[in-house]
Structure formats: C-alpha cells, structure tokens
Amino acid sequence: MNQDLSRLTAAQLSELYRKNACSQKEALDSVEKNILVRDRDPRHIHAYVPDRPRCPIHRKADKASPLWGVPIAVKDNICVEGLETTCSSKILKNFIAPYHATVIEKLLDAGAVVYGQTNMDEFAFGSSCETSCYGPTRNPRDPERVPGGSSGGSAAAVADHTAFAALGSDTGGSIRQPAAFCGVVGIKPTYGRVSRYGLIAFASSLDQIGPITKDVRDSALVLGAIAGHDPKDSTSADVPVPNYTAFLGKSIKGKKVGVLSDGELKGLDPAVRGAAKEEAQKVMERLGAQVVEISLPNMKHSVSVYYIVAPSEASSNLARFDGVRFGHRSKEARSLLEMFEKSRGEGFGAEAKRRIILGTYSLSSGYYDAYYLKAMKVRTLIKRDFDEAFKKVDAIMLPTAPSAAFRVGEKTQDPLQMYLSDIFTISANLAGVPAISLPCGFDETRTGKPLPIGLQFLGRPFQEEVLFQTAYAYEQETGFHKKIGNVS
Amino acid sequence: MSAKYLTTIGLEVHVQLATKTKIFCGCAVEFGSAPNKNVCPVCLGLPGSLPVLNREVFRLGLKAVLALGGEPSALVKFDRKNYFYPDLPKGYQISQFDHPLGRGGVIEIPSGGATKKVRLNRLHLEEDAGKLLHDQLPDSSVVDLNRAGTPLAEIVSEPDLESPEEAYEYLASLKSILRAVGVSECDMEKGQLRCDANVSVRKNVSDALGKRVEIKNLNSFKAVKAAIEHEVTRQSAALEKGEVLTQETRLWDDDRQKTFVMRSKEEAHDYRYFPEPDLVPFSVKKEEIAATRAALPELPKAKGERFMAQYGLSAYDVQILNSEKEEADFFEACVKRYPHPKTLANWMTGPVAAYLNAKSVEFGSLGLKEEWLIGMAELVESGAISFQAAKEKLFPEVVEQKKSPRDVMKEKGLEQVSDIKQLEGWIAEIILANPKVVADFKTGKDSAAMFLVGQVMKKSQGKANPIKVKELMSQKLARV
Numbered sequence: 013m014n015q016d017l018s019r020l021t022a023a024q025l026s027e028l029y030r031k032n033a034c035s036q037k038e039a040l041d042s043v044e045k046n047i048l049v050r051d052r053d054p055r056h057i058h059a060y061v062p063d064r065p066r067c068p069i070h071r072k073a074d075k076a077s078p079l080w081g082v083p084i085a086v087k088d089n090i091c092v093e094g095l096e097t098t099c100s101s102k103i104l105k106n107f108i109a110p111y112h113a114t115v116i117e118k119l120l121d122a123g124a125v126v127y128g129q130t131n132m133d134e135f136a137f138g139s140s141c142e143t144s145c146y147g148p149t150r151n152p153r154d155p156e157r158v159p160g161g162s163s164g165g166s167a168a169a170v171a172d173h174t175a176f177a178a179l180g181s182d183t184g185g186s187i188r189q190p191a192a193f194c195g196v197v198g199i200k201p202t203y204g205r206v207s208r209y210g211l212i213a214f215a216s217s218l219d220q221i222g223p224i225t226k227d228v229r230d231s232a233l234v235l236g237a238i239a240g241h242d243p244k245d246s247t248s249a250d251v252p253v254p255n256y257t258a259f260l261g262k263s264i265k266g267k268k269v270g271v272l273s274d275g276e277l278k279g280l281d282p283a284v285r286g287a288a289k290e291e292a293q294k295v296m297e298r299l300g301a302q303v304v305e306i307s308l309p310n311m312k313h314s315v316s317v318y319y320i321v322a323p324s325e326a327s328s329n330l331a332r333f334d335g336v337r338f339g340h341r342s343k344e345a346r347s348l349l350e351m352f353e354k355s356r357g358e359g360f361g362a363e364a365k366r367r368i369i370l371g372t373y374s375l376s377s378g379y380y381d382a383y384y385l386k387a388m389k390v391r392t393l394i395k396r397d398f399d400e401a402f403k404k405v406d407a408i409m410l411p412t413a414p415s416a417a418f419r420v421g422e423k424t425q426d427p428l429q430m431y432l433s434d435i436f437t438i439s440a441n442l443a444g445v446p447a448i449s450l451p452c453g454f455d456e457t458r459t460g461k462p463l464p465i466g467l468q469f470l471g472r473p474f475q476e477e478v479l480f481q482t483a484y485a486y487e488q489e490t491g492f493h494k495k496i497g498n499v500s
Numbered sequence: 501m502s503a504k505y506l507t508t509i510g511l512e513v514h515v516q517l518a519t520k521t522k523i524f525c526g527c528a529v530e531f532g533s534a535p536n537k538n539v540c541p542v543c544l545g546l547p548g549s550l551p552v553l554n555r556e557v558f559r560l561g562l563k564a565v566l567a568l569g570g571e572p573s574a575l576v577k578f579d580r581k582n583y584f585y586p587d588l589p590k591g592y593q594i595s596q597f598d599h600p601l602g603r604g605g606v607i608e609i610p611s612g613g614a615t616k617k618v619r620l621n622r623l624h625l626e627e628d629a630g631k632l633l634h635d636q637l638p639d640s641s642v643v644d645l646n647r648a649g650t651p652l653a654e655i656v657s658e659p660d661l662e663s664p665e666e667a668y669e670y671l672a673s674l675k676s677i678l679r680a681v682g683v684s685e686c687d688m689e690k691g692q693l694r695c696d697a698n699v700s701v702r703k704n705v706s707d708a709l710g711k712r713v714e715i716k717n718l719n720s721f722k723a724v725k726a727a728i729e730h731e732v733t734r735q736s737a738a739l740e741k742g743e744v745l746t747q748e749t750r751l752w753d754d755d756r757q758k759t760f761v762m763r764s765k766e767e768a769h770d771y772r773y774f775p776e777p778d779l780v781p782f783s784v785k786k787e788e789i790a791a792t793r794a795a796l797p798e799l800p801k802a803k804g805e806r807f808m809a810q811y812g813l814s815a816y817d818v819q820i821l822n823s824e825k826e827e828a829d830f831f832e833a834c835v836k837r838y839p840h841p842k843t844l845a846n847w848m849t850g851p852v853a854a855y856l857n858a859k860s861v862e863f864g865s866l867g868l869k870e871e872w873l874i875g876m877a878e879l880v881e882s883g884a885i886s887f888q889a890a891k892e893k894l895f896p897e898v899v900e901q902k903k904s905p906r907d908v909m910k911e912k913g914l915e916q917v918s919d920i921k922q923l924e925g926w927i928a929e930i931i932l933a934n935p936k937v938v939a940d941f942k943t944g945k946d947s948a949a950m951f952l953v954g955q956v957m958k959k960s961q962g963k964a965n966p967i968k969v970k971e972l973m974s975q976k977l978a979r980v
Binding site: 338 | 541544545546547548549550551552553580582584586589590591592643770772773774777778779780
C-alpha cells in the first residue's frame with residue numbers, strides 16, 4: 013500500500029475498508045508511525061500523554077458502521093477502563109479508570125478503535141495546553157506556537173495526522189479554540205447532547221464532550237455516534253439524534269445567519285477580522301444565506317461570569333482529589349489535615365490552585381450573593397440574548413478566537429490575557445447552545461508559517477444538524493480543510 | 501441548684517429511608533455487609549462518575565412530609581454541601597439547602613398529662629457518608645463506604661421542646677409515624693435513626709434564648725434524654741456561677757455520661773452550599789401529592805382515636821398498644837378472630853408490655869402469634885388458668901418455646917386450681933402461719949384479708965383460682 017493512510021479522513025478510511033482496500037492494522041500503523049517520527053523530532057509536538065503505552069481498544073461491531081475500524085484518540089480526562097486517566101495532573105497519576113465513559117462505550121459499539129490519550133491543560137484549566145503536568149503540547153502548524161487549549165493534544169494530533177479523529181471536552185471553548193489554532197474542525201454540542209458520564213468534571217453545568225476532526229463530515233459522523241440520552245447522566249437530554257450526515261450538502265440558501273456589529277466585536281486581530289468577519293460574510297452571501305446583524309448585549313460579561321461559575325463548580329468537583337481513595341497522597345503528612353493539604357498542595361499545579369481558590373472564594377458565605385448568585389443571574393441574561401437572537405436567525409457566525417495561535421509562553425504570566433482569549437467561545441457554554449469551529453483562512457501577517465484562523469457557527473439547542481449543514485457548505489465553498497492539508 | 505432555668509430544645513433527626521438501593525446509584529443498602537462490598541464508581545466518588553436520583557427516595561420523602569403534616573416543595577432541587585472528611589468520598593455531600601422537600605408540620609406528644617404540639621421546621625433529603633474504623637490497623641484508620649450514599653431524611657424541629665422527657669416523647673412519636681407509613685424502620689441500633697440536639701437554657705421567659713449548644717453522637721433514645729439532662733445541668737450550673745456560655749458543638753460520651761467540646765463557633769464549617777449541577781431540578785405535580793396523601797396508611801393518631809371509639813379502649817391502652825404499628829395491627833387482627841377488644845387490650849398492656857419492658861425488646865421481634873394470645877385469653881376466660889399465672893408463667897414460656905398455650909400449661913402444670921378442698925387446705929395453712937395478720941383483720945383492717953389472699957396465691961405458685969380464694973378466705977375469716 014503506497015498511500016499514506018494517516019492523511020485520510022475517517023470517512024475516507026471507512027470507504028477504503030468497505031472496498032477491502034486496507035486493513036485496520038495498516039491504519040493503526042500509519043498513525044503510530046507518525047507518532048514515532050514526531051517523538052524523535054526535537055521540536056516535539058507532544059500531542060499524546062508521553063510514556064503511556066498506546067494499545068488499541070475495540071470490540072466486535074457491525075462492519076457497516078461508518079466508524080468501524082477508525083482509530084480515535086481521546087483526551088486524558090475521559091475514563092477508559094484499564095487505562096491510566098489523569099487529566100494531565102500529577103494528583104491523578106497512576107489512577108487507572110475502572111470503567112469506560114459512556115462516550116467510549118458508544119465509540120466501541122460503533123466499531124471505532126480507541127487509540128491513544130491526548131495531552132491537555134491540567135483538569136482542562138487553560139487555553140494553551142501549557143499547564144499539563146507532562147509539559148506543553150505544541151502547534152503542529154508552527155511548533156513555536158501553542159495548539160490552544162484545553163483539548164490542545166486532541167487538536168494537535170488530528171492536525172498532525174497522528175489521529176484520524178479525537179474526542180475533546182469543551183467548558184469554555186476547549187474544543188473550538190484549539191481546533192481553530194490547529195486548523196481543524198471542532199464542535200461543542202448542546203449541553204445535554206452527549207453524556208458526561210466518565211468525563212472527569214471541570215464545571216459540570218458547562219462541560220460537554222465533542223469531536224475534533226479533519227473536516228465537517230467526520231465531525232457529523234463522530235457526534236452521531238456519541239450523542240444521545242444516557243440514563244447514567246441526569247443532565248443528558250432525551251432528544252432523538254438525527255442522522256447528521258444527511259444534512260451535509262443541503263443548500264443553505266435563504267438561511268438567516270446572524271453577525272455581530274463591529275461595536276460588539278471588539279479586540280479582534282485584523283487578520284481574524286478579515287477572514288472570520290468580512291470574508292466570511294461574503295462567503296455566506298455567495299452561498300445564498302442572508303446575513304443579518306444581531307445583538308448579544310450581555311456577551312461582554314461572559315468572561316467575568318464564566319470565571320465565577322466555572323471555578324466555583326471546579327472547586328467542588330476537585331474536592332474528591334484528597335489522597336484518601338486514589339491518586340497522589342503525600343508521603344510527608346503526619347495528620348489528617350496535613351494529608352489533605354499536602355496531597356493537594358503537591359498534586360495540583362498553579363492554575364488548578366488558582367481556580368480552586370477563586371471558586372472557593374466565590375462560594376464562601378458572605379460572598380456568595382455578590383459573586384456566584386450574581387453571575388448566575390447574568391448567565392440567565394446571556395441565555396436570553398441567545399433565545400432572542402435565534403428568533404431572528406438560524407445560526408450565529410462569530411470568530412472562534414480573537415487571534416490566531418499565540419506563542420508558547422506568551423500568556424502564561426498573564427492569566428487575565430489568557431482568559432480573554434476565550435471571549436467568543438465562552439457564551440455558548442454559558443447558554444448551553446451548540447457551536448462548531450472550522451478553518452476560514454490564514455494569518456500571514458506574522459513572521460513564520462501561516463497560521464489557521466477559525467470561524468464559529470452557533471445554533472439553537474439540539475440543532476447541531478443546522479451547524480453541520482452550514483459548516484459543510486462553507487467548507488466545500490472555501491476548501492480551507494484542503495488548503496491547510498487536513499485532507500489529501 | 502437554687503434557680504430554676506427554662507430549657508429550650510430543638511432536635512435534628514436523620515432517618516434512613518427504607519429503600520433497597522442507595523440514593524444516587526444502584527448499590528444495595530444493607531446493614532452488616534463486609535466492608536466496601538456495596539460500592540460502585542458513583543458512591544465511591546470516582547472521577548467522572550455522576551449521581552442519578554433514585555425516585556423511590558423522593559417518593560418516601562414525600563410520604564414522610566405528608567405524614568408529618570408538612571407542606572411539600574413544588575420543586576425538588578439538590579445542593580452540594582462542601583467539606584473535607586475521609587468518609588465523604590466526593591468532598592461534598594449532596595443535600596437540599598434552599599428547597600427542602602418539606603416545610604412545616606407538627607408532631608403531637610404527650611406532656612404532663614396533656615397533648616403538646618411540636619412544630620417542625622423542615623424535612624430534606626440527603627446522602628449518608630461512609631464510616632471510619634479506627635480499630636482495624638495499628639496506626640491508621642480505614643474507611644468503609646458501604647453506608648456512603650444511603651438515603652436519609654433530615655427532620656428538623658422548631659425549638660419547641662422544653663424538657664428531656666419531651667425530647668424523648670418527640671422521638672417516640674416521630675418513630676411511630678415514620679414506621680406506620682413505611683418510610684423508615686427507624687432502628688437506632690442499625691443507625692437508621694440518629695439525632696443531634698440543640699440545647700439552651702435561660703432564666704426567664706422574657707429573656708432571649710440562651711447560647712445554643714449542639715450535641716452530637718446520640719445513639720439511643722436513652723442517650724438523647726441523658727445527654728440533654730446533663731447539658732441542662734451543666735449549662736444551668738455555669739450560668740449560676742456567672743460563667744458565659746458559648747455557641748459550640750459538643751459530643752456525648754455514653755460511657756462517661758458526659759458531653760465534651762467538639763468545636764467552637766469559630767471553627768464551624770463554611771459549607772459553601774450551591775446548586776448541585778449534576779442533578780436536574782424537577783417539579784412535583786399536584787396530582788402526585790394528592791395521590792400520595794390519599795394512599796397514606798392510617799396514622800398513629802387517627803388509629804388511636806379510632807381504637808378508643810370502635811373498641812372502647814382507654815387512652816392508656818391506646819398509648820401502649822399503638823406505639824408501634826406492628827403491635828396495633830396485631831391487636832386488630834386478634835380482635836377480628838376473638839371479638840373481646842378490652843380483654844385483648846388488657847393482655848397487650850399487661851403481660852405483653854411487661855415482658856417487652858423486662859427484656860427491652862420491640863414488639864416486632866417478639867414473634868408472638870395471634871393464636872397464642874387468643875389461646876391464652878381463652879384459657880383465662882374459661883378459668884383453666886389464673887390471669888396471674890398466665891402473665892407470669894405461661895406467657896414467657898409460650899413466646900420463648902414457641903408452643904401453644906394449652907400445651908405449655910399442661911407441661912408446666914399451670915392449670916388453675918379451683919378444687920375447694922385443695923384451696924381450703926392452703927387457706928388453713930396461711931391463716932395458721934399469720935396469726936398477727938388475722939388479728940389485724942379482726943380489729944377491722946380490711947387490707948389484711950387481701951394480704952392473706954396474696955399469700956395463698958403465692959403458696960399455690962399462682963395456680964389458685966383467685967376469685968374462689970377470695971370467697972373462701974372471707975368465709976373462713978368470718979368464722980375464725
């Protein structure tokens with residue numbers, strides 16, 4: 013076989029399987045070979061958690077299933093039975109998950125091969141994949157730059173052809189922003205669309221698992237496999253899952269797409285403005301869509317609200333890492349209190365500690381009303397903004413991030429700047445609406461390699477099919493997935 | 501102590517709801533299993549696991565709210581109570597904070613010969629924690645998480661109780677109601693009912709309430725009473741000496757019968773309650789409330805009133821035989837087969853109650869059969885055995901040997917003696933042996949005759965027919 017299988021999309025690989033033109037082993041070998049080559053590269057991308065054996069996990073399934081035999085990598089915060097699952101945190105080192113997350117069960121039932129666990133910001137706290145206890149992941153488009161975060165490893169693996177597709181999780185943009193930085197496609201589904209059972213929680217009311225893929229078709233395929241009600245997750249919705257791929261190729265003529273006024277789209281890098289606003293509007297008009305200006309007046313509060321709500325929930329979710337039953341336990345402790353304090357002190361990294369302290373403070377008696385309660389009220393207002401907007405339009409179009417990928421180390425000393433890089437992604441999590449990011453151009457204004465720019469479509473709850481339809485039309489019209497080299 | 505202090509008590513009671521499985525997972529709720537046998541990723545708080553509410557917990561909780569006369573919440577919502585402890589797997593307890601399942605309600609208790617209404621503040625649902633074991637390893641403690649996730653209802657009273665006795669009665673009434681509706685077994689031995697008491701004292705009604713002291717670790721009704729008594733004495737003595745009391749939490753030591761400081765107000769936890777994002781709040785339909793209310797079994801109070809009206813029982817009878825649902829149901833089943841309610845009630849309040857008291861067991865564990873009680877009542881009515889012999893000799897034998905009363909009576913030779921000759925023989929012996937008592941009788945002391953009758957009964961080991969003995973005795977004494 014002369015063809016480099018690793019450069020195929022999941023759908024293309026599946027097509028070869030159907031024709032009996034390649035074997036599952038050949039597909040696995042093709043990505044494994046790439047991983048080994050990267051490992052020897054001095055400017056190592058580090059998409060996977062290092063020094064952890066990768067063994068393919070699969071089970072008997074219908075060969076006709078579109079994901080049959082497709083190797084899929086998973087973020088290190090999704091439990092895979094029998095494998096170490098650590099959220100890239102020292103505190104969970106040596107924790108072997110005793111059960112599969114529901115999404116893993118679903119992937120295996122669909123015939124996919126779970127292969128490899130990807131690096132991430134510790135506990136998904138970050139936008140650059142630099143807070144991992146295993147060291148940073150780098151952007152395969154330019155290793156001087158970050159891949160985005162927190163699902164940076166998943167996005168880098170897909171962009172670097174070391175995975176056909178990957179699962180990420182998105183609490184404030186953690187799928188979409190790395191997808192944008194690495195030039196691939198990522199979708200954060202509607203809250204409740206995908207089961208969170210087995211996803212190690214960051215902020216329970218915001219977290220969603222979603223696919224990171226080379227193109228929109230693969231995104232629709234993978235989401236179709238993992239979506240649906242799960243009796244083990246009370247927040248998962250009992251809403252039927254449509255056949256997403258049936259919407260690919262449907263015209264978006266006459267669809268109304270909302271855009272924000274320049275006044276509401278502040279702080280954009282010029283290259284991003286050019287690609288994800290001006291050019292994107294032209295593309296949509298070419299496709300026959302009607303571009304309508306809308307307003308999301310409370311979106312400007314989304315970062316503030318998010319950094320109250322998410323750390324509050326996180327401070328509680330991370331309380332179980334106490335050294336009692338699993339994970340890191342300090343050897344220095346001489347009393348019960350010291351066991352808690354030292355185990356956590358040694359186990360958590362700086363950003364995790366920062367967020368635990370932020371959240372603990374926001375929930376404390378005397379501060380609760382001013383912080384958590386107020387934030388929840390503004391969250392409701394943000395949700396209402398979306399309800400209003402979706403009365404007028406079928407989808408909202410936004411840049412995924414204010415800039416293309418920034419340099420490694422550029423924002424690590426300035427948490428606030430780091431937090432602001434999620435300004436356009438956070439509101440979808442706060443409102444619970446689905447959002448997809450796909451490549452829409454390049455930033456060529458900087459020295460070094462051209463960097464991908466991401467465009468986001470946000471939709472009504474449980475209407476991911478509209479996002480796939482729209483994003484697919486955009487992708488086919490512009491062909492950026494090919495220009496970037498995701499698809500051969 | 502010179503001054504009399506007024507006591508104010510509020511009780512926080514945790515009862516285990518009688519479900520087969522835990523509140524947020526499918527693990528069995530079992531007492532006495534091997535450590536860490538009934539556990540899964542959810543109740544172990546493993547990373548990535550999520551709670552799913554066991555609807556039966558909600559249904560039992562709703563029953564409890566209605567049985568206690570409370571107002572059910574229209575919205576069922578859970579919150580997280582955050583604190584670190586090794587027996588708390590998630591580092592937070594899922595509980596209910598601002599929307600308890602029920603608000604208000606009343607429990608009626610007997611107090612000083614009258615009925616007193618004790619108001620309830622709230623009832624909320626929550627999960628239990630695990631258990632620390634300190635005696636398994638030489639220098640460390642171990643955790644058993646079988647109990648983690650066991651469903652609990654916490655029932656908080658208003659500070660309406662004014663004495664240790666009232667606290668005791670409150671617990672007894674609460675237990676009787678919850679058992680009657682099948683919400684909880686309330687077995688304190690198995691930790692199914694646990695109680696914390698808030699106690700304060702003050703000098704005058706017009707004074708503000710004193711500093712509240714919370715007492716924990718009260719593992720029996722007796723302990724509740726003893727701890728409150730001790731605490732009232734301790735607080736009153738302190739005030740008497742001019743000391744200032746502080747708000748604090750104290751631990752009851754049952755061996756030493758004392759309370760000890762556990763933590764002061766300054767050390768109190770900030771639990772950082774916030775809505776549990778892993779559980780979706782849901783509303784309770786009015787129809788469901790109405791249907792639950794309609795399906796409630798007869799409550800102890802209504803049953804007691806009905807027993808008095810229907811069977812002509814006294815308030816005393818009812819208080820005793822209606823304190824446990826099993827006992828009341830047993831009584832009623834017996835009445836159906838042997839329609840002499842007052843006779844049966846006398847059996848229940850006499851021999852049965854005396855036996856239960858002496859052995860400190862509950863009626864449910866007695867294993868008494870309807871035919872046995874009816875059989876004993878019939879033997880007494882027919883004159884085959886005296887009531888006294890039946891109470892003291894026959895009843896214990898029947899329940900311990902699990903045999904029919906007639907067989908036991910014969911085996912043990914307990915038949916009543918009505919034979920005149922035999923009786924007269926015993927009477928003669930007693931009169932001869934007690935010349936001084938006979939002389940007393942002659943001087944007009946009527947009680948002397950009763951004493952002599954009693955001596956005859958004793959002599960006969962309770963077998964003599966007391967009516968006949970009385971008759972014969974008075975005839976004999978008249979002739980002496």
